[in-house]
Amino acid sequence: MTNDTTVTEFILKGFSDTPELGLISSAFFLFIYLFTLLGNTSIIAAVTRDRHLDTPMYFFLKNLSFLDMCYISITVPKALINSFMGSGVISFGECVAQLFSFVMLCASECFLLTSMAYDHCLAIQRPLFYEIIMSKRLCAELVIVAWLSGVFYAIFHTTSTFSLLFCGPNIIDHFFCDSSPIMRLSCSDALTNEEVEFAVGGCIILSACALTIISYVLIISTIAQIHSAEGRWKAFSTCSSHLITVILFYVTGSFAYLRPSSHYSPTQGRLVSVCYTIITPSLNPVVYSLRNKDMQVALKKLFVPSK
Template identity: 50%
Template structure:
C-alpha cells in the first residue's frame, strides 16, 4: 500500500483514510450539498458580523470587539475541517496525508482552545458591565480588551503546539484508518503503537485548564450576573440588563454543551454514526449558529446588519441617505 511504507523493520504511516460517512455511500451527494450550504451560511453570517462591527461606530465597544474575534475564530475553525470533507465526498478513497493531518490537528486545537478562553473573556466583560457599570470604562479599556483577546489566542496556540508536538513523536505503525472525518488527538492516540501516557496526561491537563476552567469561570460569572439582575427594581431594567448578555449566554450553552458531549462522553458502545453526528454539531453547526443567534437576539447587531444590507442594495446614485 502507498499509504504505509517500510523503514527498516518498522511500518511508517504516511497517509490516513477517513471512514466518516462510509456507512452511507449512496448519500454522498446529499451530504455534500448540506455541508456546502452550512459552510456558505457560516462564512456569510460571520463575515457580515465582522463587516457590520467594522463599519458601524456604535459597535466599537468591548462587547462587539470580542464578538468580532469570535466570528473570525468561527470562520477559521470551520474552514479547518469542512473544505477537505467536501472534497472527500467525491473521492472513493477519502484520504489525508500525514503532514496534512498534523496541520489540521494543529489548527483545530488552536481555534477550539482559543474560543473556549474567549467565551470566558466575554463572560467577564458582561460581568463587569452589569455588576460594576461605573468602573466599566476603566476595567474594560482598549488595552485590557486587547490583552484578553491576545491571551485567548495565545492559550489556544500554546496548547496546540504542545499537543501537536507530542503527537508528532508518536510511532504510527498501522492501521491507518481514522473512524471519523477529521484528525483529532484521541483518534490518533488509538493508532499509535508507542507509549501514549505523556500524551494522555497532557490531554487531561489541557482539558482542565483550557476546557473546564473557562467553563467554570463563565458559569460563576453568570451566577453573579443573574444575581445582580434579580436585584434590579424595575422589570424594564431587568429585561434590558438580561438582553445585553442573552446572546452570549446562548452561544456559551451551545458551545460548551456540544463540546462537552463531544469529548467527555463514554467512547465504548457508541456507533460511528453517533460519533460523526456529535462532531458535526460541535465542529460544523455551532460556528453557523453563532452569527444567527447574535443577529436574532441582539438589537444593535440587527440594526447594523440592516444598514449594511441597505447600503449594498441601494444604488450608488440614490438620493436616499442612511443615518449612522
C-alpha cells in the same frame, strides 16, 4: 522489530460509511458552510462599519466570528473535497497541521468566551467604571492571551498525539483528523497519552467554564437587585446571546472530548463532531442577529444601504 513511523498518509472515512448518504450529507454541509461564512463575514463587516458598535462587546464578537470562520474552514472544506472527489487521502503532515489548527482555534474560542463573560459581568456590575476598566488595550490583551493560550495548548495536544508510532492501518474513522480516532490507529501504547490529554483538556475546559459560571452568578445576582421588570429584562438581554453561545459551545464540546476513550464510538464521535464543528459556528451569527437589536440595525445598513 518496530522502528520509526512508517505511515506517510491517512485515509479519512468522511461523513458517513455509506457513499450515497455521504454525498447527501456533504451537500447539506456545503450549504451550512457557505451560510456560516456569509453570516460571520456579515457580522465582522457590520461591526467594522458601524461606529455605534465600537464597543468592547462587539470587538469580542468580531473576534468570535473570525474564530468561527477559521475553525469550520479547518475541517469542512477538506472533508467536502474528499467526499466529492471520492478520495479521503490526507498526508501525515496535513493531518498534523489540521489537528494543531483545530485544537488551537477551539481552545482560543474557549478562552475568548470566558473574556466575553468577564466583559458582560463588568458592564452590569460596574457600569460607572466600565469604560475606564475595559479599555481598548485591555480588550486587545484579552484577545491576545486567548490566542496564545490556544497555541500553547495545541502544541501540547498535537505533540502528545503524534509522538506515538503509526505503523498501520491508516484509515481514520472520522471526517477530519481528531485525536481520539488517530490514537486508535497507533501501534504503540496510547493509554498514557490519552489520560494526560483527557486530564489537561478537562482542566482547561472546566476552569474556563467555572470562570464563566462565576461571571454569570454575579450577573444574575446584580440583575435580581433591579426593581423594575423592564430593567431586569434589558440588563439580561445584553448577555443572553453570549449565554446561548456558551451553552452550545460547552455542551457539544463536553460530549465530544470529556469522555474516556473506552466509551468512544466512531459513529457517535462523528455525530457529536458535526454538532461541535459545523452546527455551532453556523448558529452563532443567527443567535446574535436575532437577539440583538443593534446588530439587526447594523446588518440592515450593511445589506440595505440608505439612499
